[in-house]
Amino acid sequence: MNDYQFIKEQDPELYATLVGEEEREQNGVELIPSENYVSRAVREANGSIFTNKYSEGYPGRRYYGGQEFTDMMETIAIERAKKLFKAKYANVQPLGGANANVAMYFALMEPGDTVLGMDLSHGGHLTHGHPTTAINKVFNFVRYKMKNVETGEIDYDELRAVALREKPKIILAGFSAYSRELDYGKFAEIAKEVGAYTVADMAHIAGLIAGGVAKNPFDFGFDVITTTTHKTLRGPRGGMILVRENEDLAKKINKAVFPGMQGGPHMHIIAGKAVAFGEALTPAFKIYVEQILKNAKAMEGVFKKEGIRLLGGGTDNHLLLADVYGSLGVTGQEAETVLDEVGITLNKNMIADEPRSALDPSGIRFGTPAMTTRNMKEKEAIRLAEIMIETMKNKDNTAIKTVLREEVKNMCQTFPVPERFV
Ligand SMILES: Cc1ncc(COP(=O)(O)O)c(C=O)c1O
Numbered sequence: 001m002n003d004y005q006f007i008k009e010q011d012p013e014l015y016a017t018l019v020g021e022e023e024r025e026q027n028g029v030e031l032i033p034s035e036n037y038v039s040r041a042v043r044e045a046n047g048s049i050f051t052n053k054y055s056e057g058y059p060g061r062r063y064y065g066g067q068e069f070t071d072m073m074e075t076i077a078i079e080r081a082k083k084l085f086k087a088k089y090a091n092v093q094p095l096g097g098a099n100a101n102v103a104m105y106f107a108l109m110e111p112g113d114t115v116l117g118m119d120l121s122h123g124g125h126l127t128h129g130h131p132t133t134a135i136n137k138v139f140n141f142v143r144y145k146m147k148n149v150e151t152g153e154i155d156y157d158e159l160r161a162v163a164l165r166e167k168p169k170i171i172l173a174g175f176s177a178y179s180r181e182l183d184y185g186k187f188a189e190i191a192k193e194v195g196a197y198t199v200a201d202m203a204h205i206a207g208l209i210a211g212g213v214a215k216n217p218f219d220f221g222f223d224v225i226t227t228t229t230h231k232t233l234r235g236p237r238g239g240m241i242l243v244r245e246n247e248d249l250a251k252k253i254n255k256a257v258f259p260g261m262q263g264g265p266h267m268h269i270i271a272g273k274a275v276a277f278g279e280a281l282t283p284a285f286k287i288y289v290e291q292i293l294k295n296a297k298a299m300e301g302v303f304k305k306e307g308i309r310l311l312g313g314g315t316d317n318h319l320l321l322a323d324v325y326g327s328l329g330v331t332g333q334e335a336e337t338v339l340d341e342v343g344i345t346l347n348k349n350m351i352a353d354e355p356r357s358a359l360d361p362s363g364i365r366f367g368t369p370a371m372t373t374r375n376m377k378e379k380e381a382i383r384l385a386e387i388m389i390e391t392m393k394n395k396d397n398t399a400i401k402t403v404l405r406e407e408v409k410n411m412c413q414t415f416p417v418p419e420r421f422v
Helices: 005-010 012-027 040-046 068-085 097-108 156-166 184-194 206-210 247-261 267-280 283-305 324-328 332-341 369-373 378-393 398-414
Strands: 089-091 114-118 140-144 146-148 170-174 197-201 224-228 239-243 319-323 347-349 363-367
Touching (some): 005 012, 012 398, 068 239, 068 267, 184 197, 267 283, 283 378, 319 324, 332 398, 369 378, 378 398
Parallel strands (some): 114 140
Antiparallel strands (some): 319 363, 347 363
């Protein structure tokens, strides 16, 4: 159903881009592990009347009048978030995952203080202190790594040694390119020993935690969780900060978000978050996230059978990292480009201790949240993995790529992007 009638009449130039994106999303398979399709209900909330309203402050304590409905709406989002993640406090205002992390750093630390986070080439995120980011100029970031890149096991001995030496204020667990479960108990034990806060950036796996198929860091005593709301959690683009139980920390975080770093919250997006959290609380969501894992395992099986090296030796979550340069002689950039040609979207990615450049690394990162939203199951996951490998092995063969492109398109027509999840 076309839902852009007003734009179509008023602004044909812009309308063409919306139609193009609709077609692109329908006709290609999305394997970028940080992307997903939201429900029509979430999109309605995002495009809703709440975009008109300024609501600086928090429910019951705003700097503008006319807040009876924004207060009700934001409270619904907060209460649902708390229930989903077993948190006592939730701030649903961060505009994105990066904002959530920056606010969290300023809430828990003073400039110059130290964060111990995952090495970026071993899976950590840019916002965990990449040299090019602003926060890297304010705080001191030190690193832990995997002990064995073939199993994904974190080097907890090194983590402890660095913590004892550097005395971090925050020990940060979390990643954007790591496929194994973390031992949150070990993080908490080491943090206790050195008097650090424990924070988990669960942007990638929030939906898996909410649906009960990944461990919840709060069950291991973590203090704070930051997250995005648009990846496995299947909500609108945005961020969120959760506090397990410490009221003082929750107050500091609220202040750090507003007025610390943001102005008026995007109330239409918070409405979208509320709708998505409502969806994530349903039994159907649990079935969805279980299938995400089954599909990722199915893809893992094909890559392993074909002898392609997977970082961490495989996956416990929604994503996989494959060393395609080491295994097939195809660079990450070449793989990304050639897979795009057959209608499969994913991203090139550095592998641990990358021998090549960030712009053309050895690896690809891909995952199953979006294809699972389309109701694709193990059978399709297996076939997609086979198509990926066939495409990479025949990257210069136009005839083979044309046939595979047709197959991917047919698969997409059989599994249209759904509009309702409940
Ligand atoms: C672990 C992690 N943290 C933070 C972010 C940043 O989120 P955003 O792009 O919404 O700012 C991401 C996004 O990829 C992420 O993977």
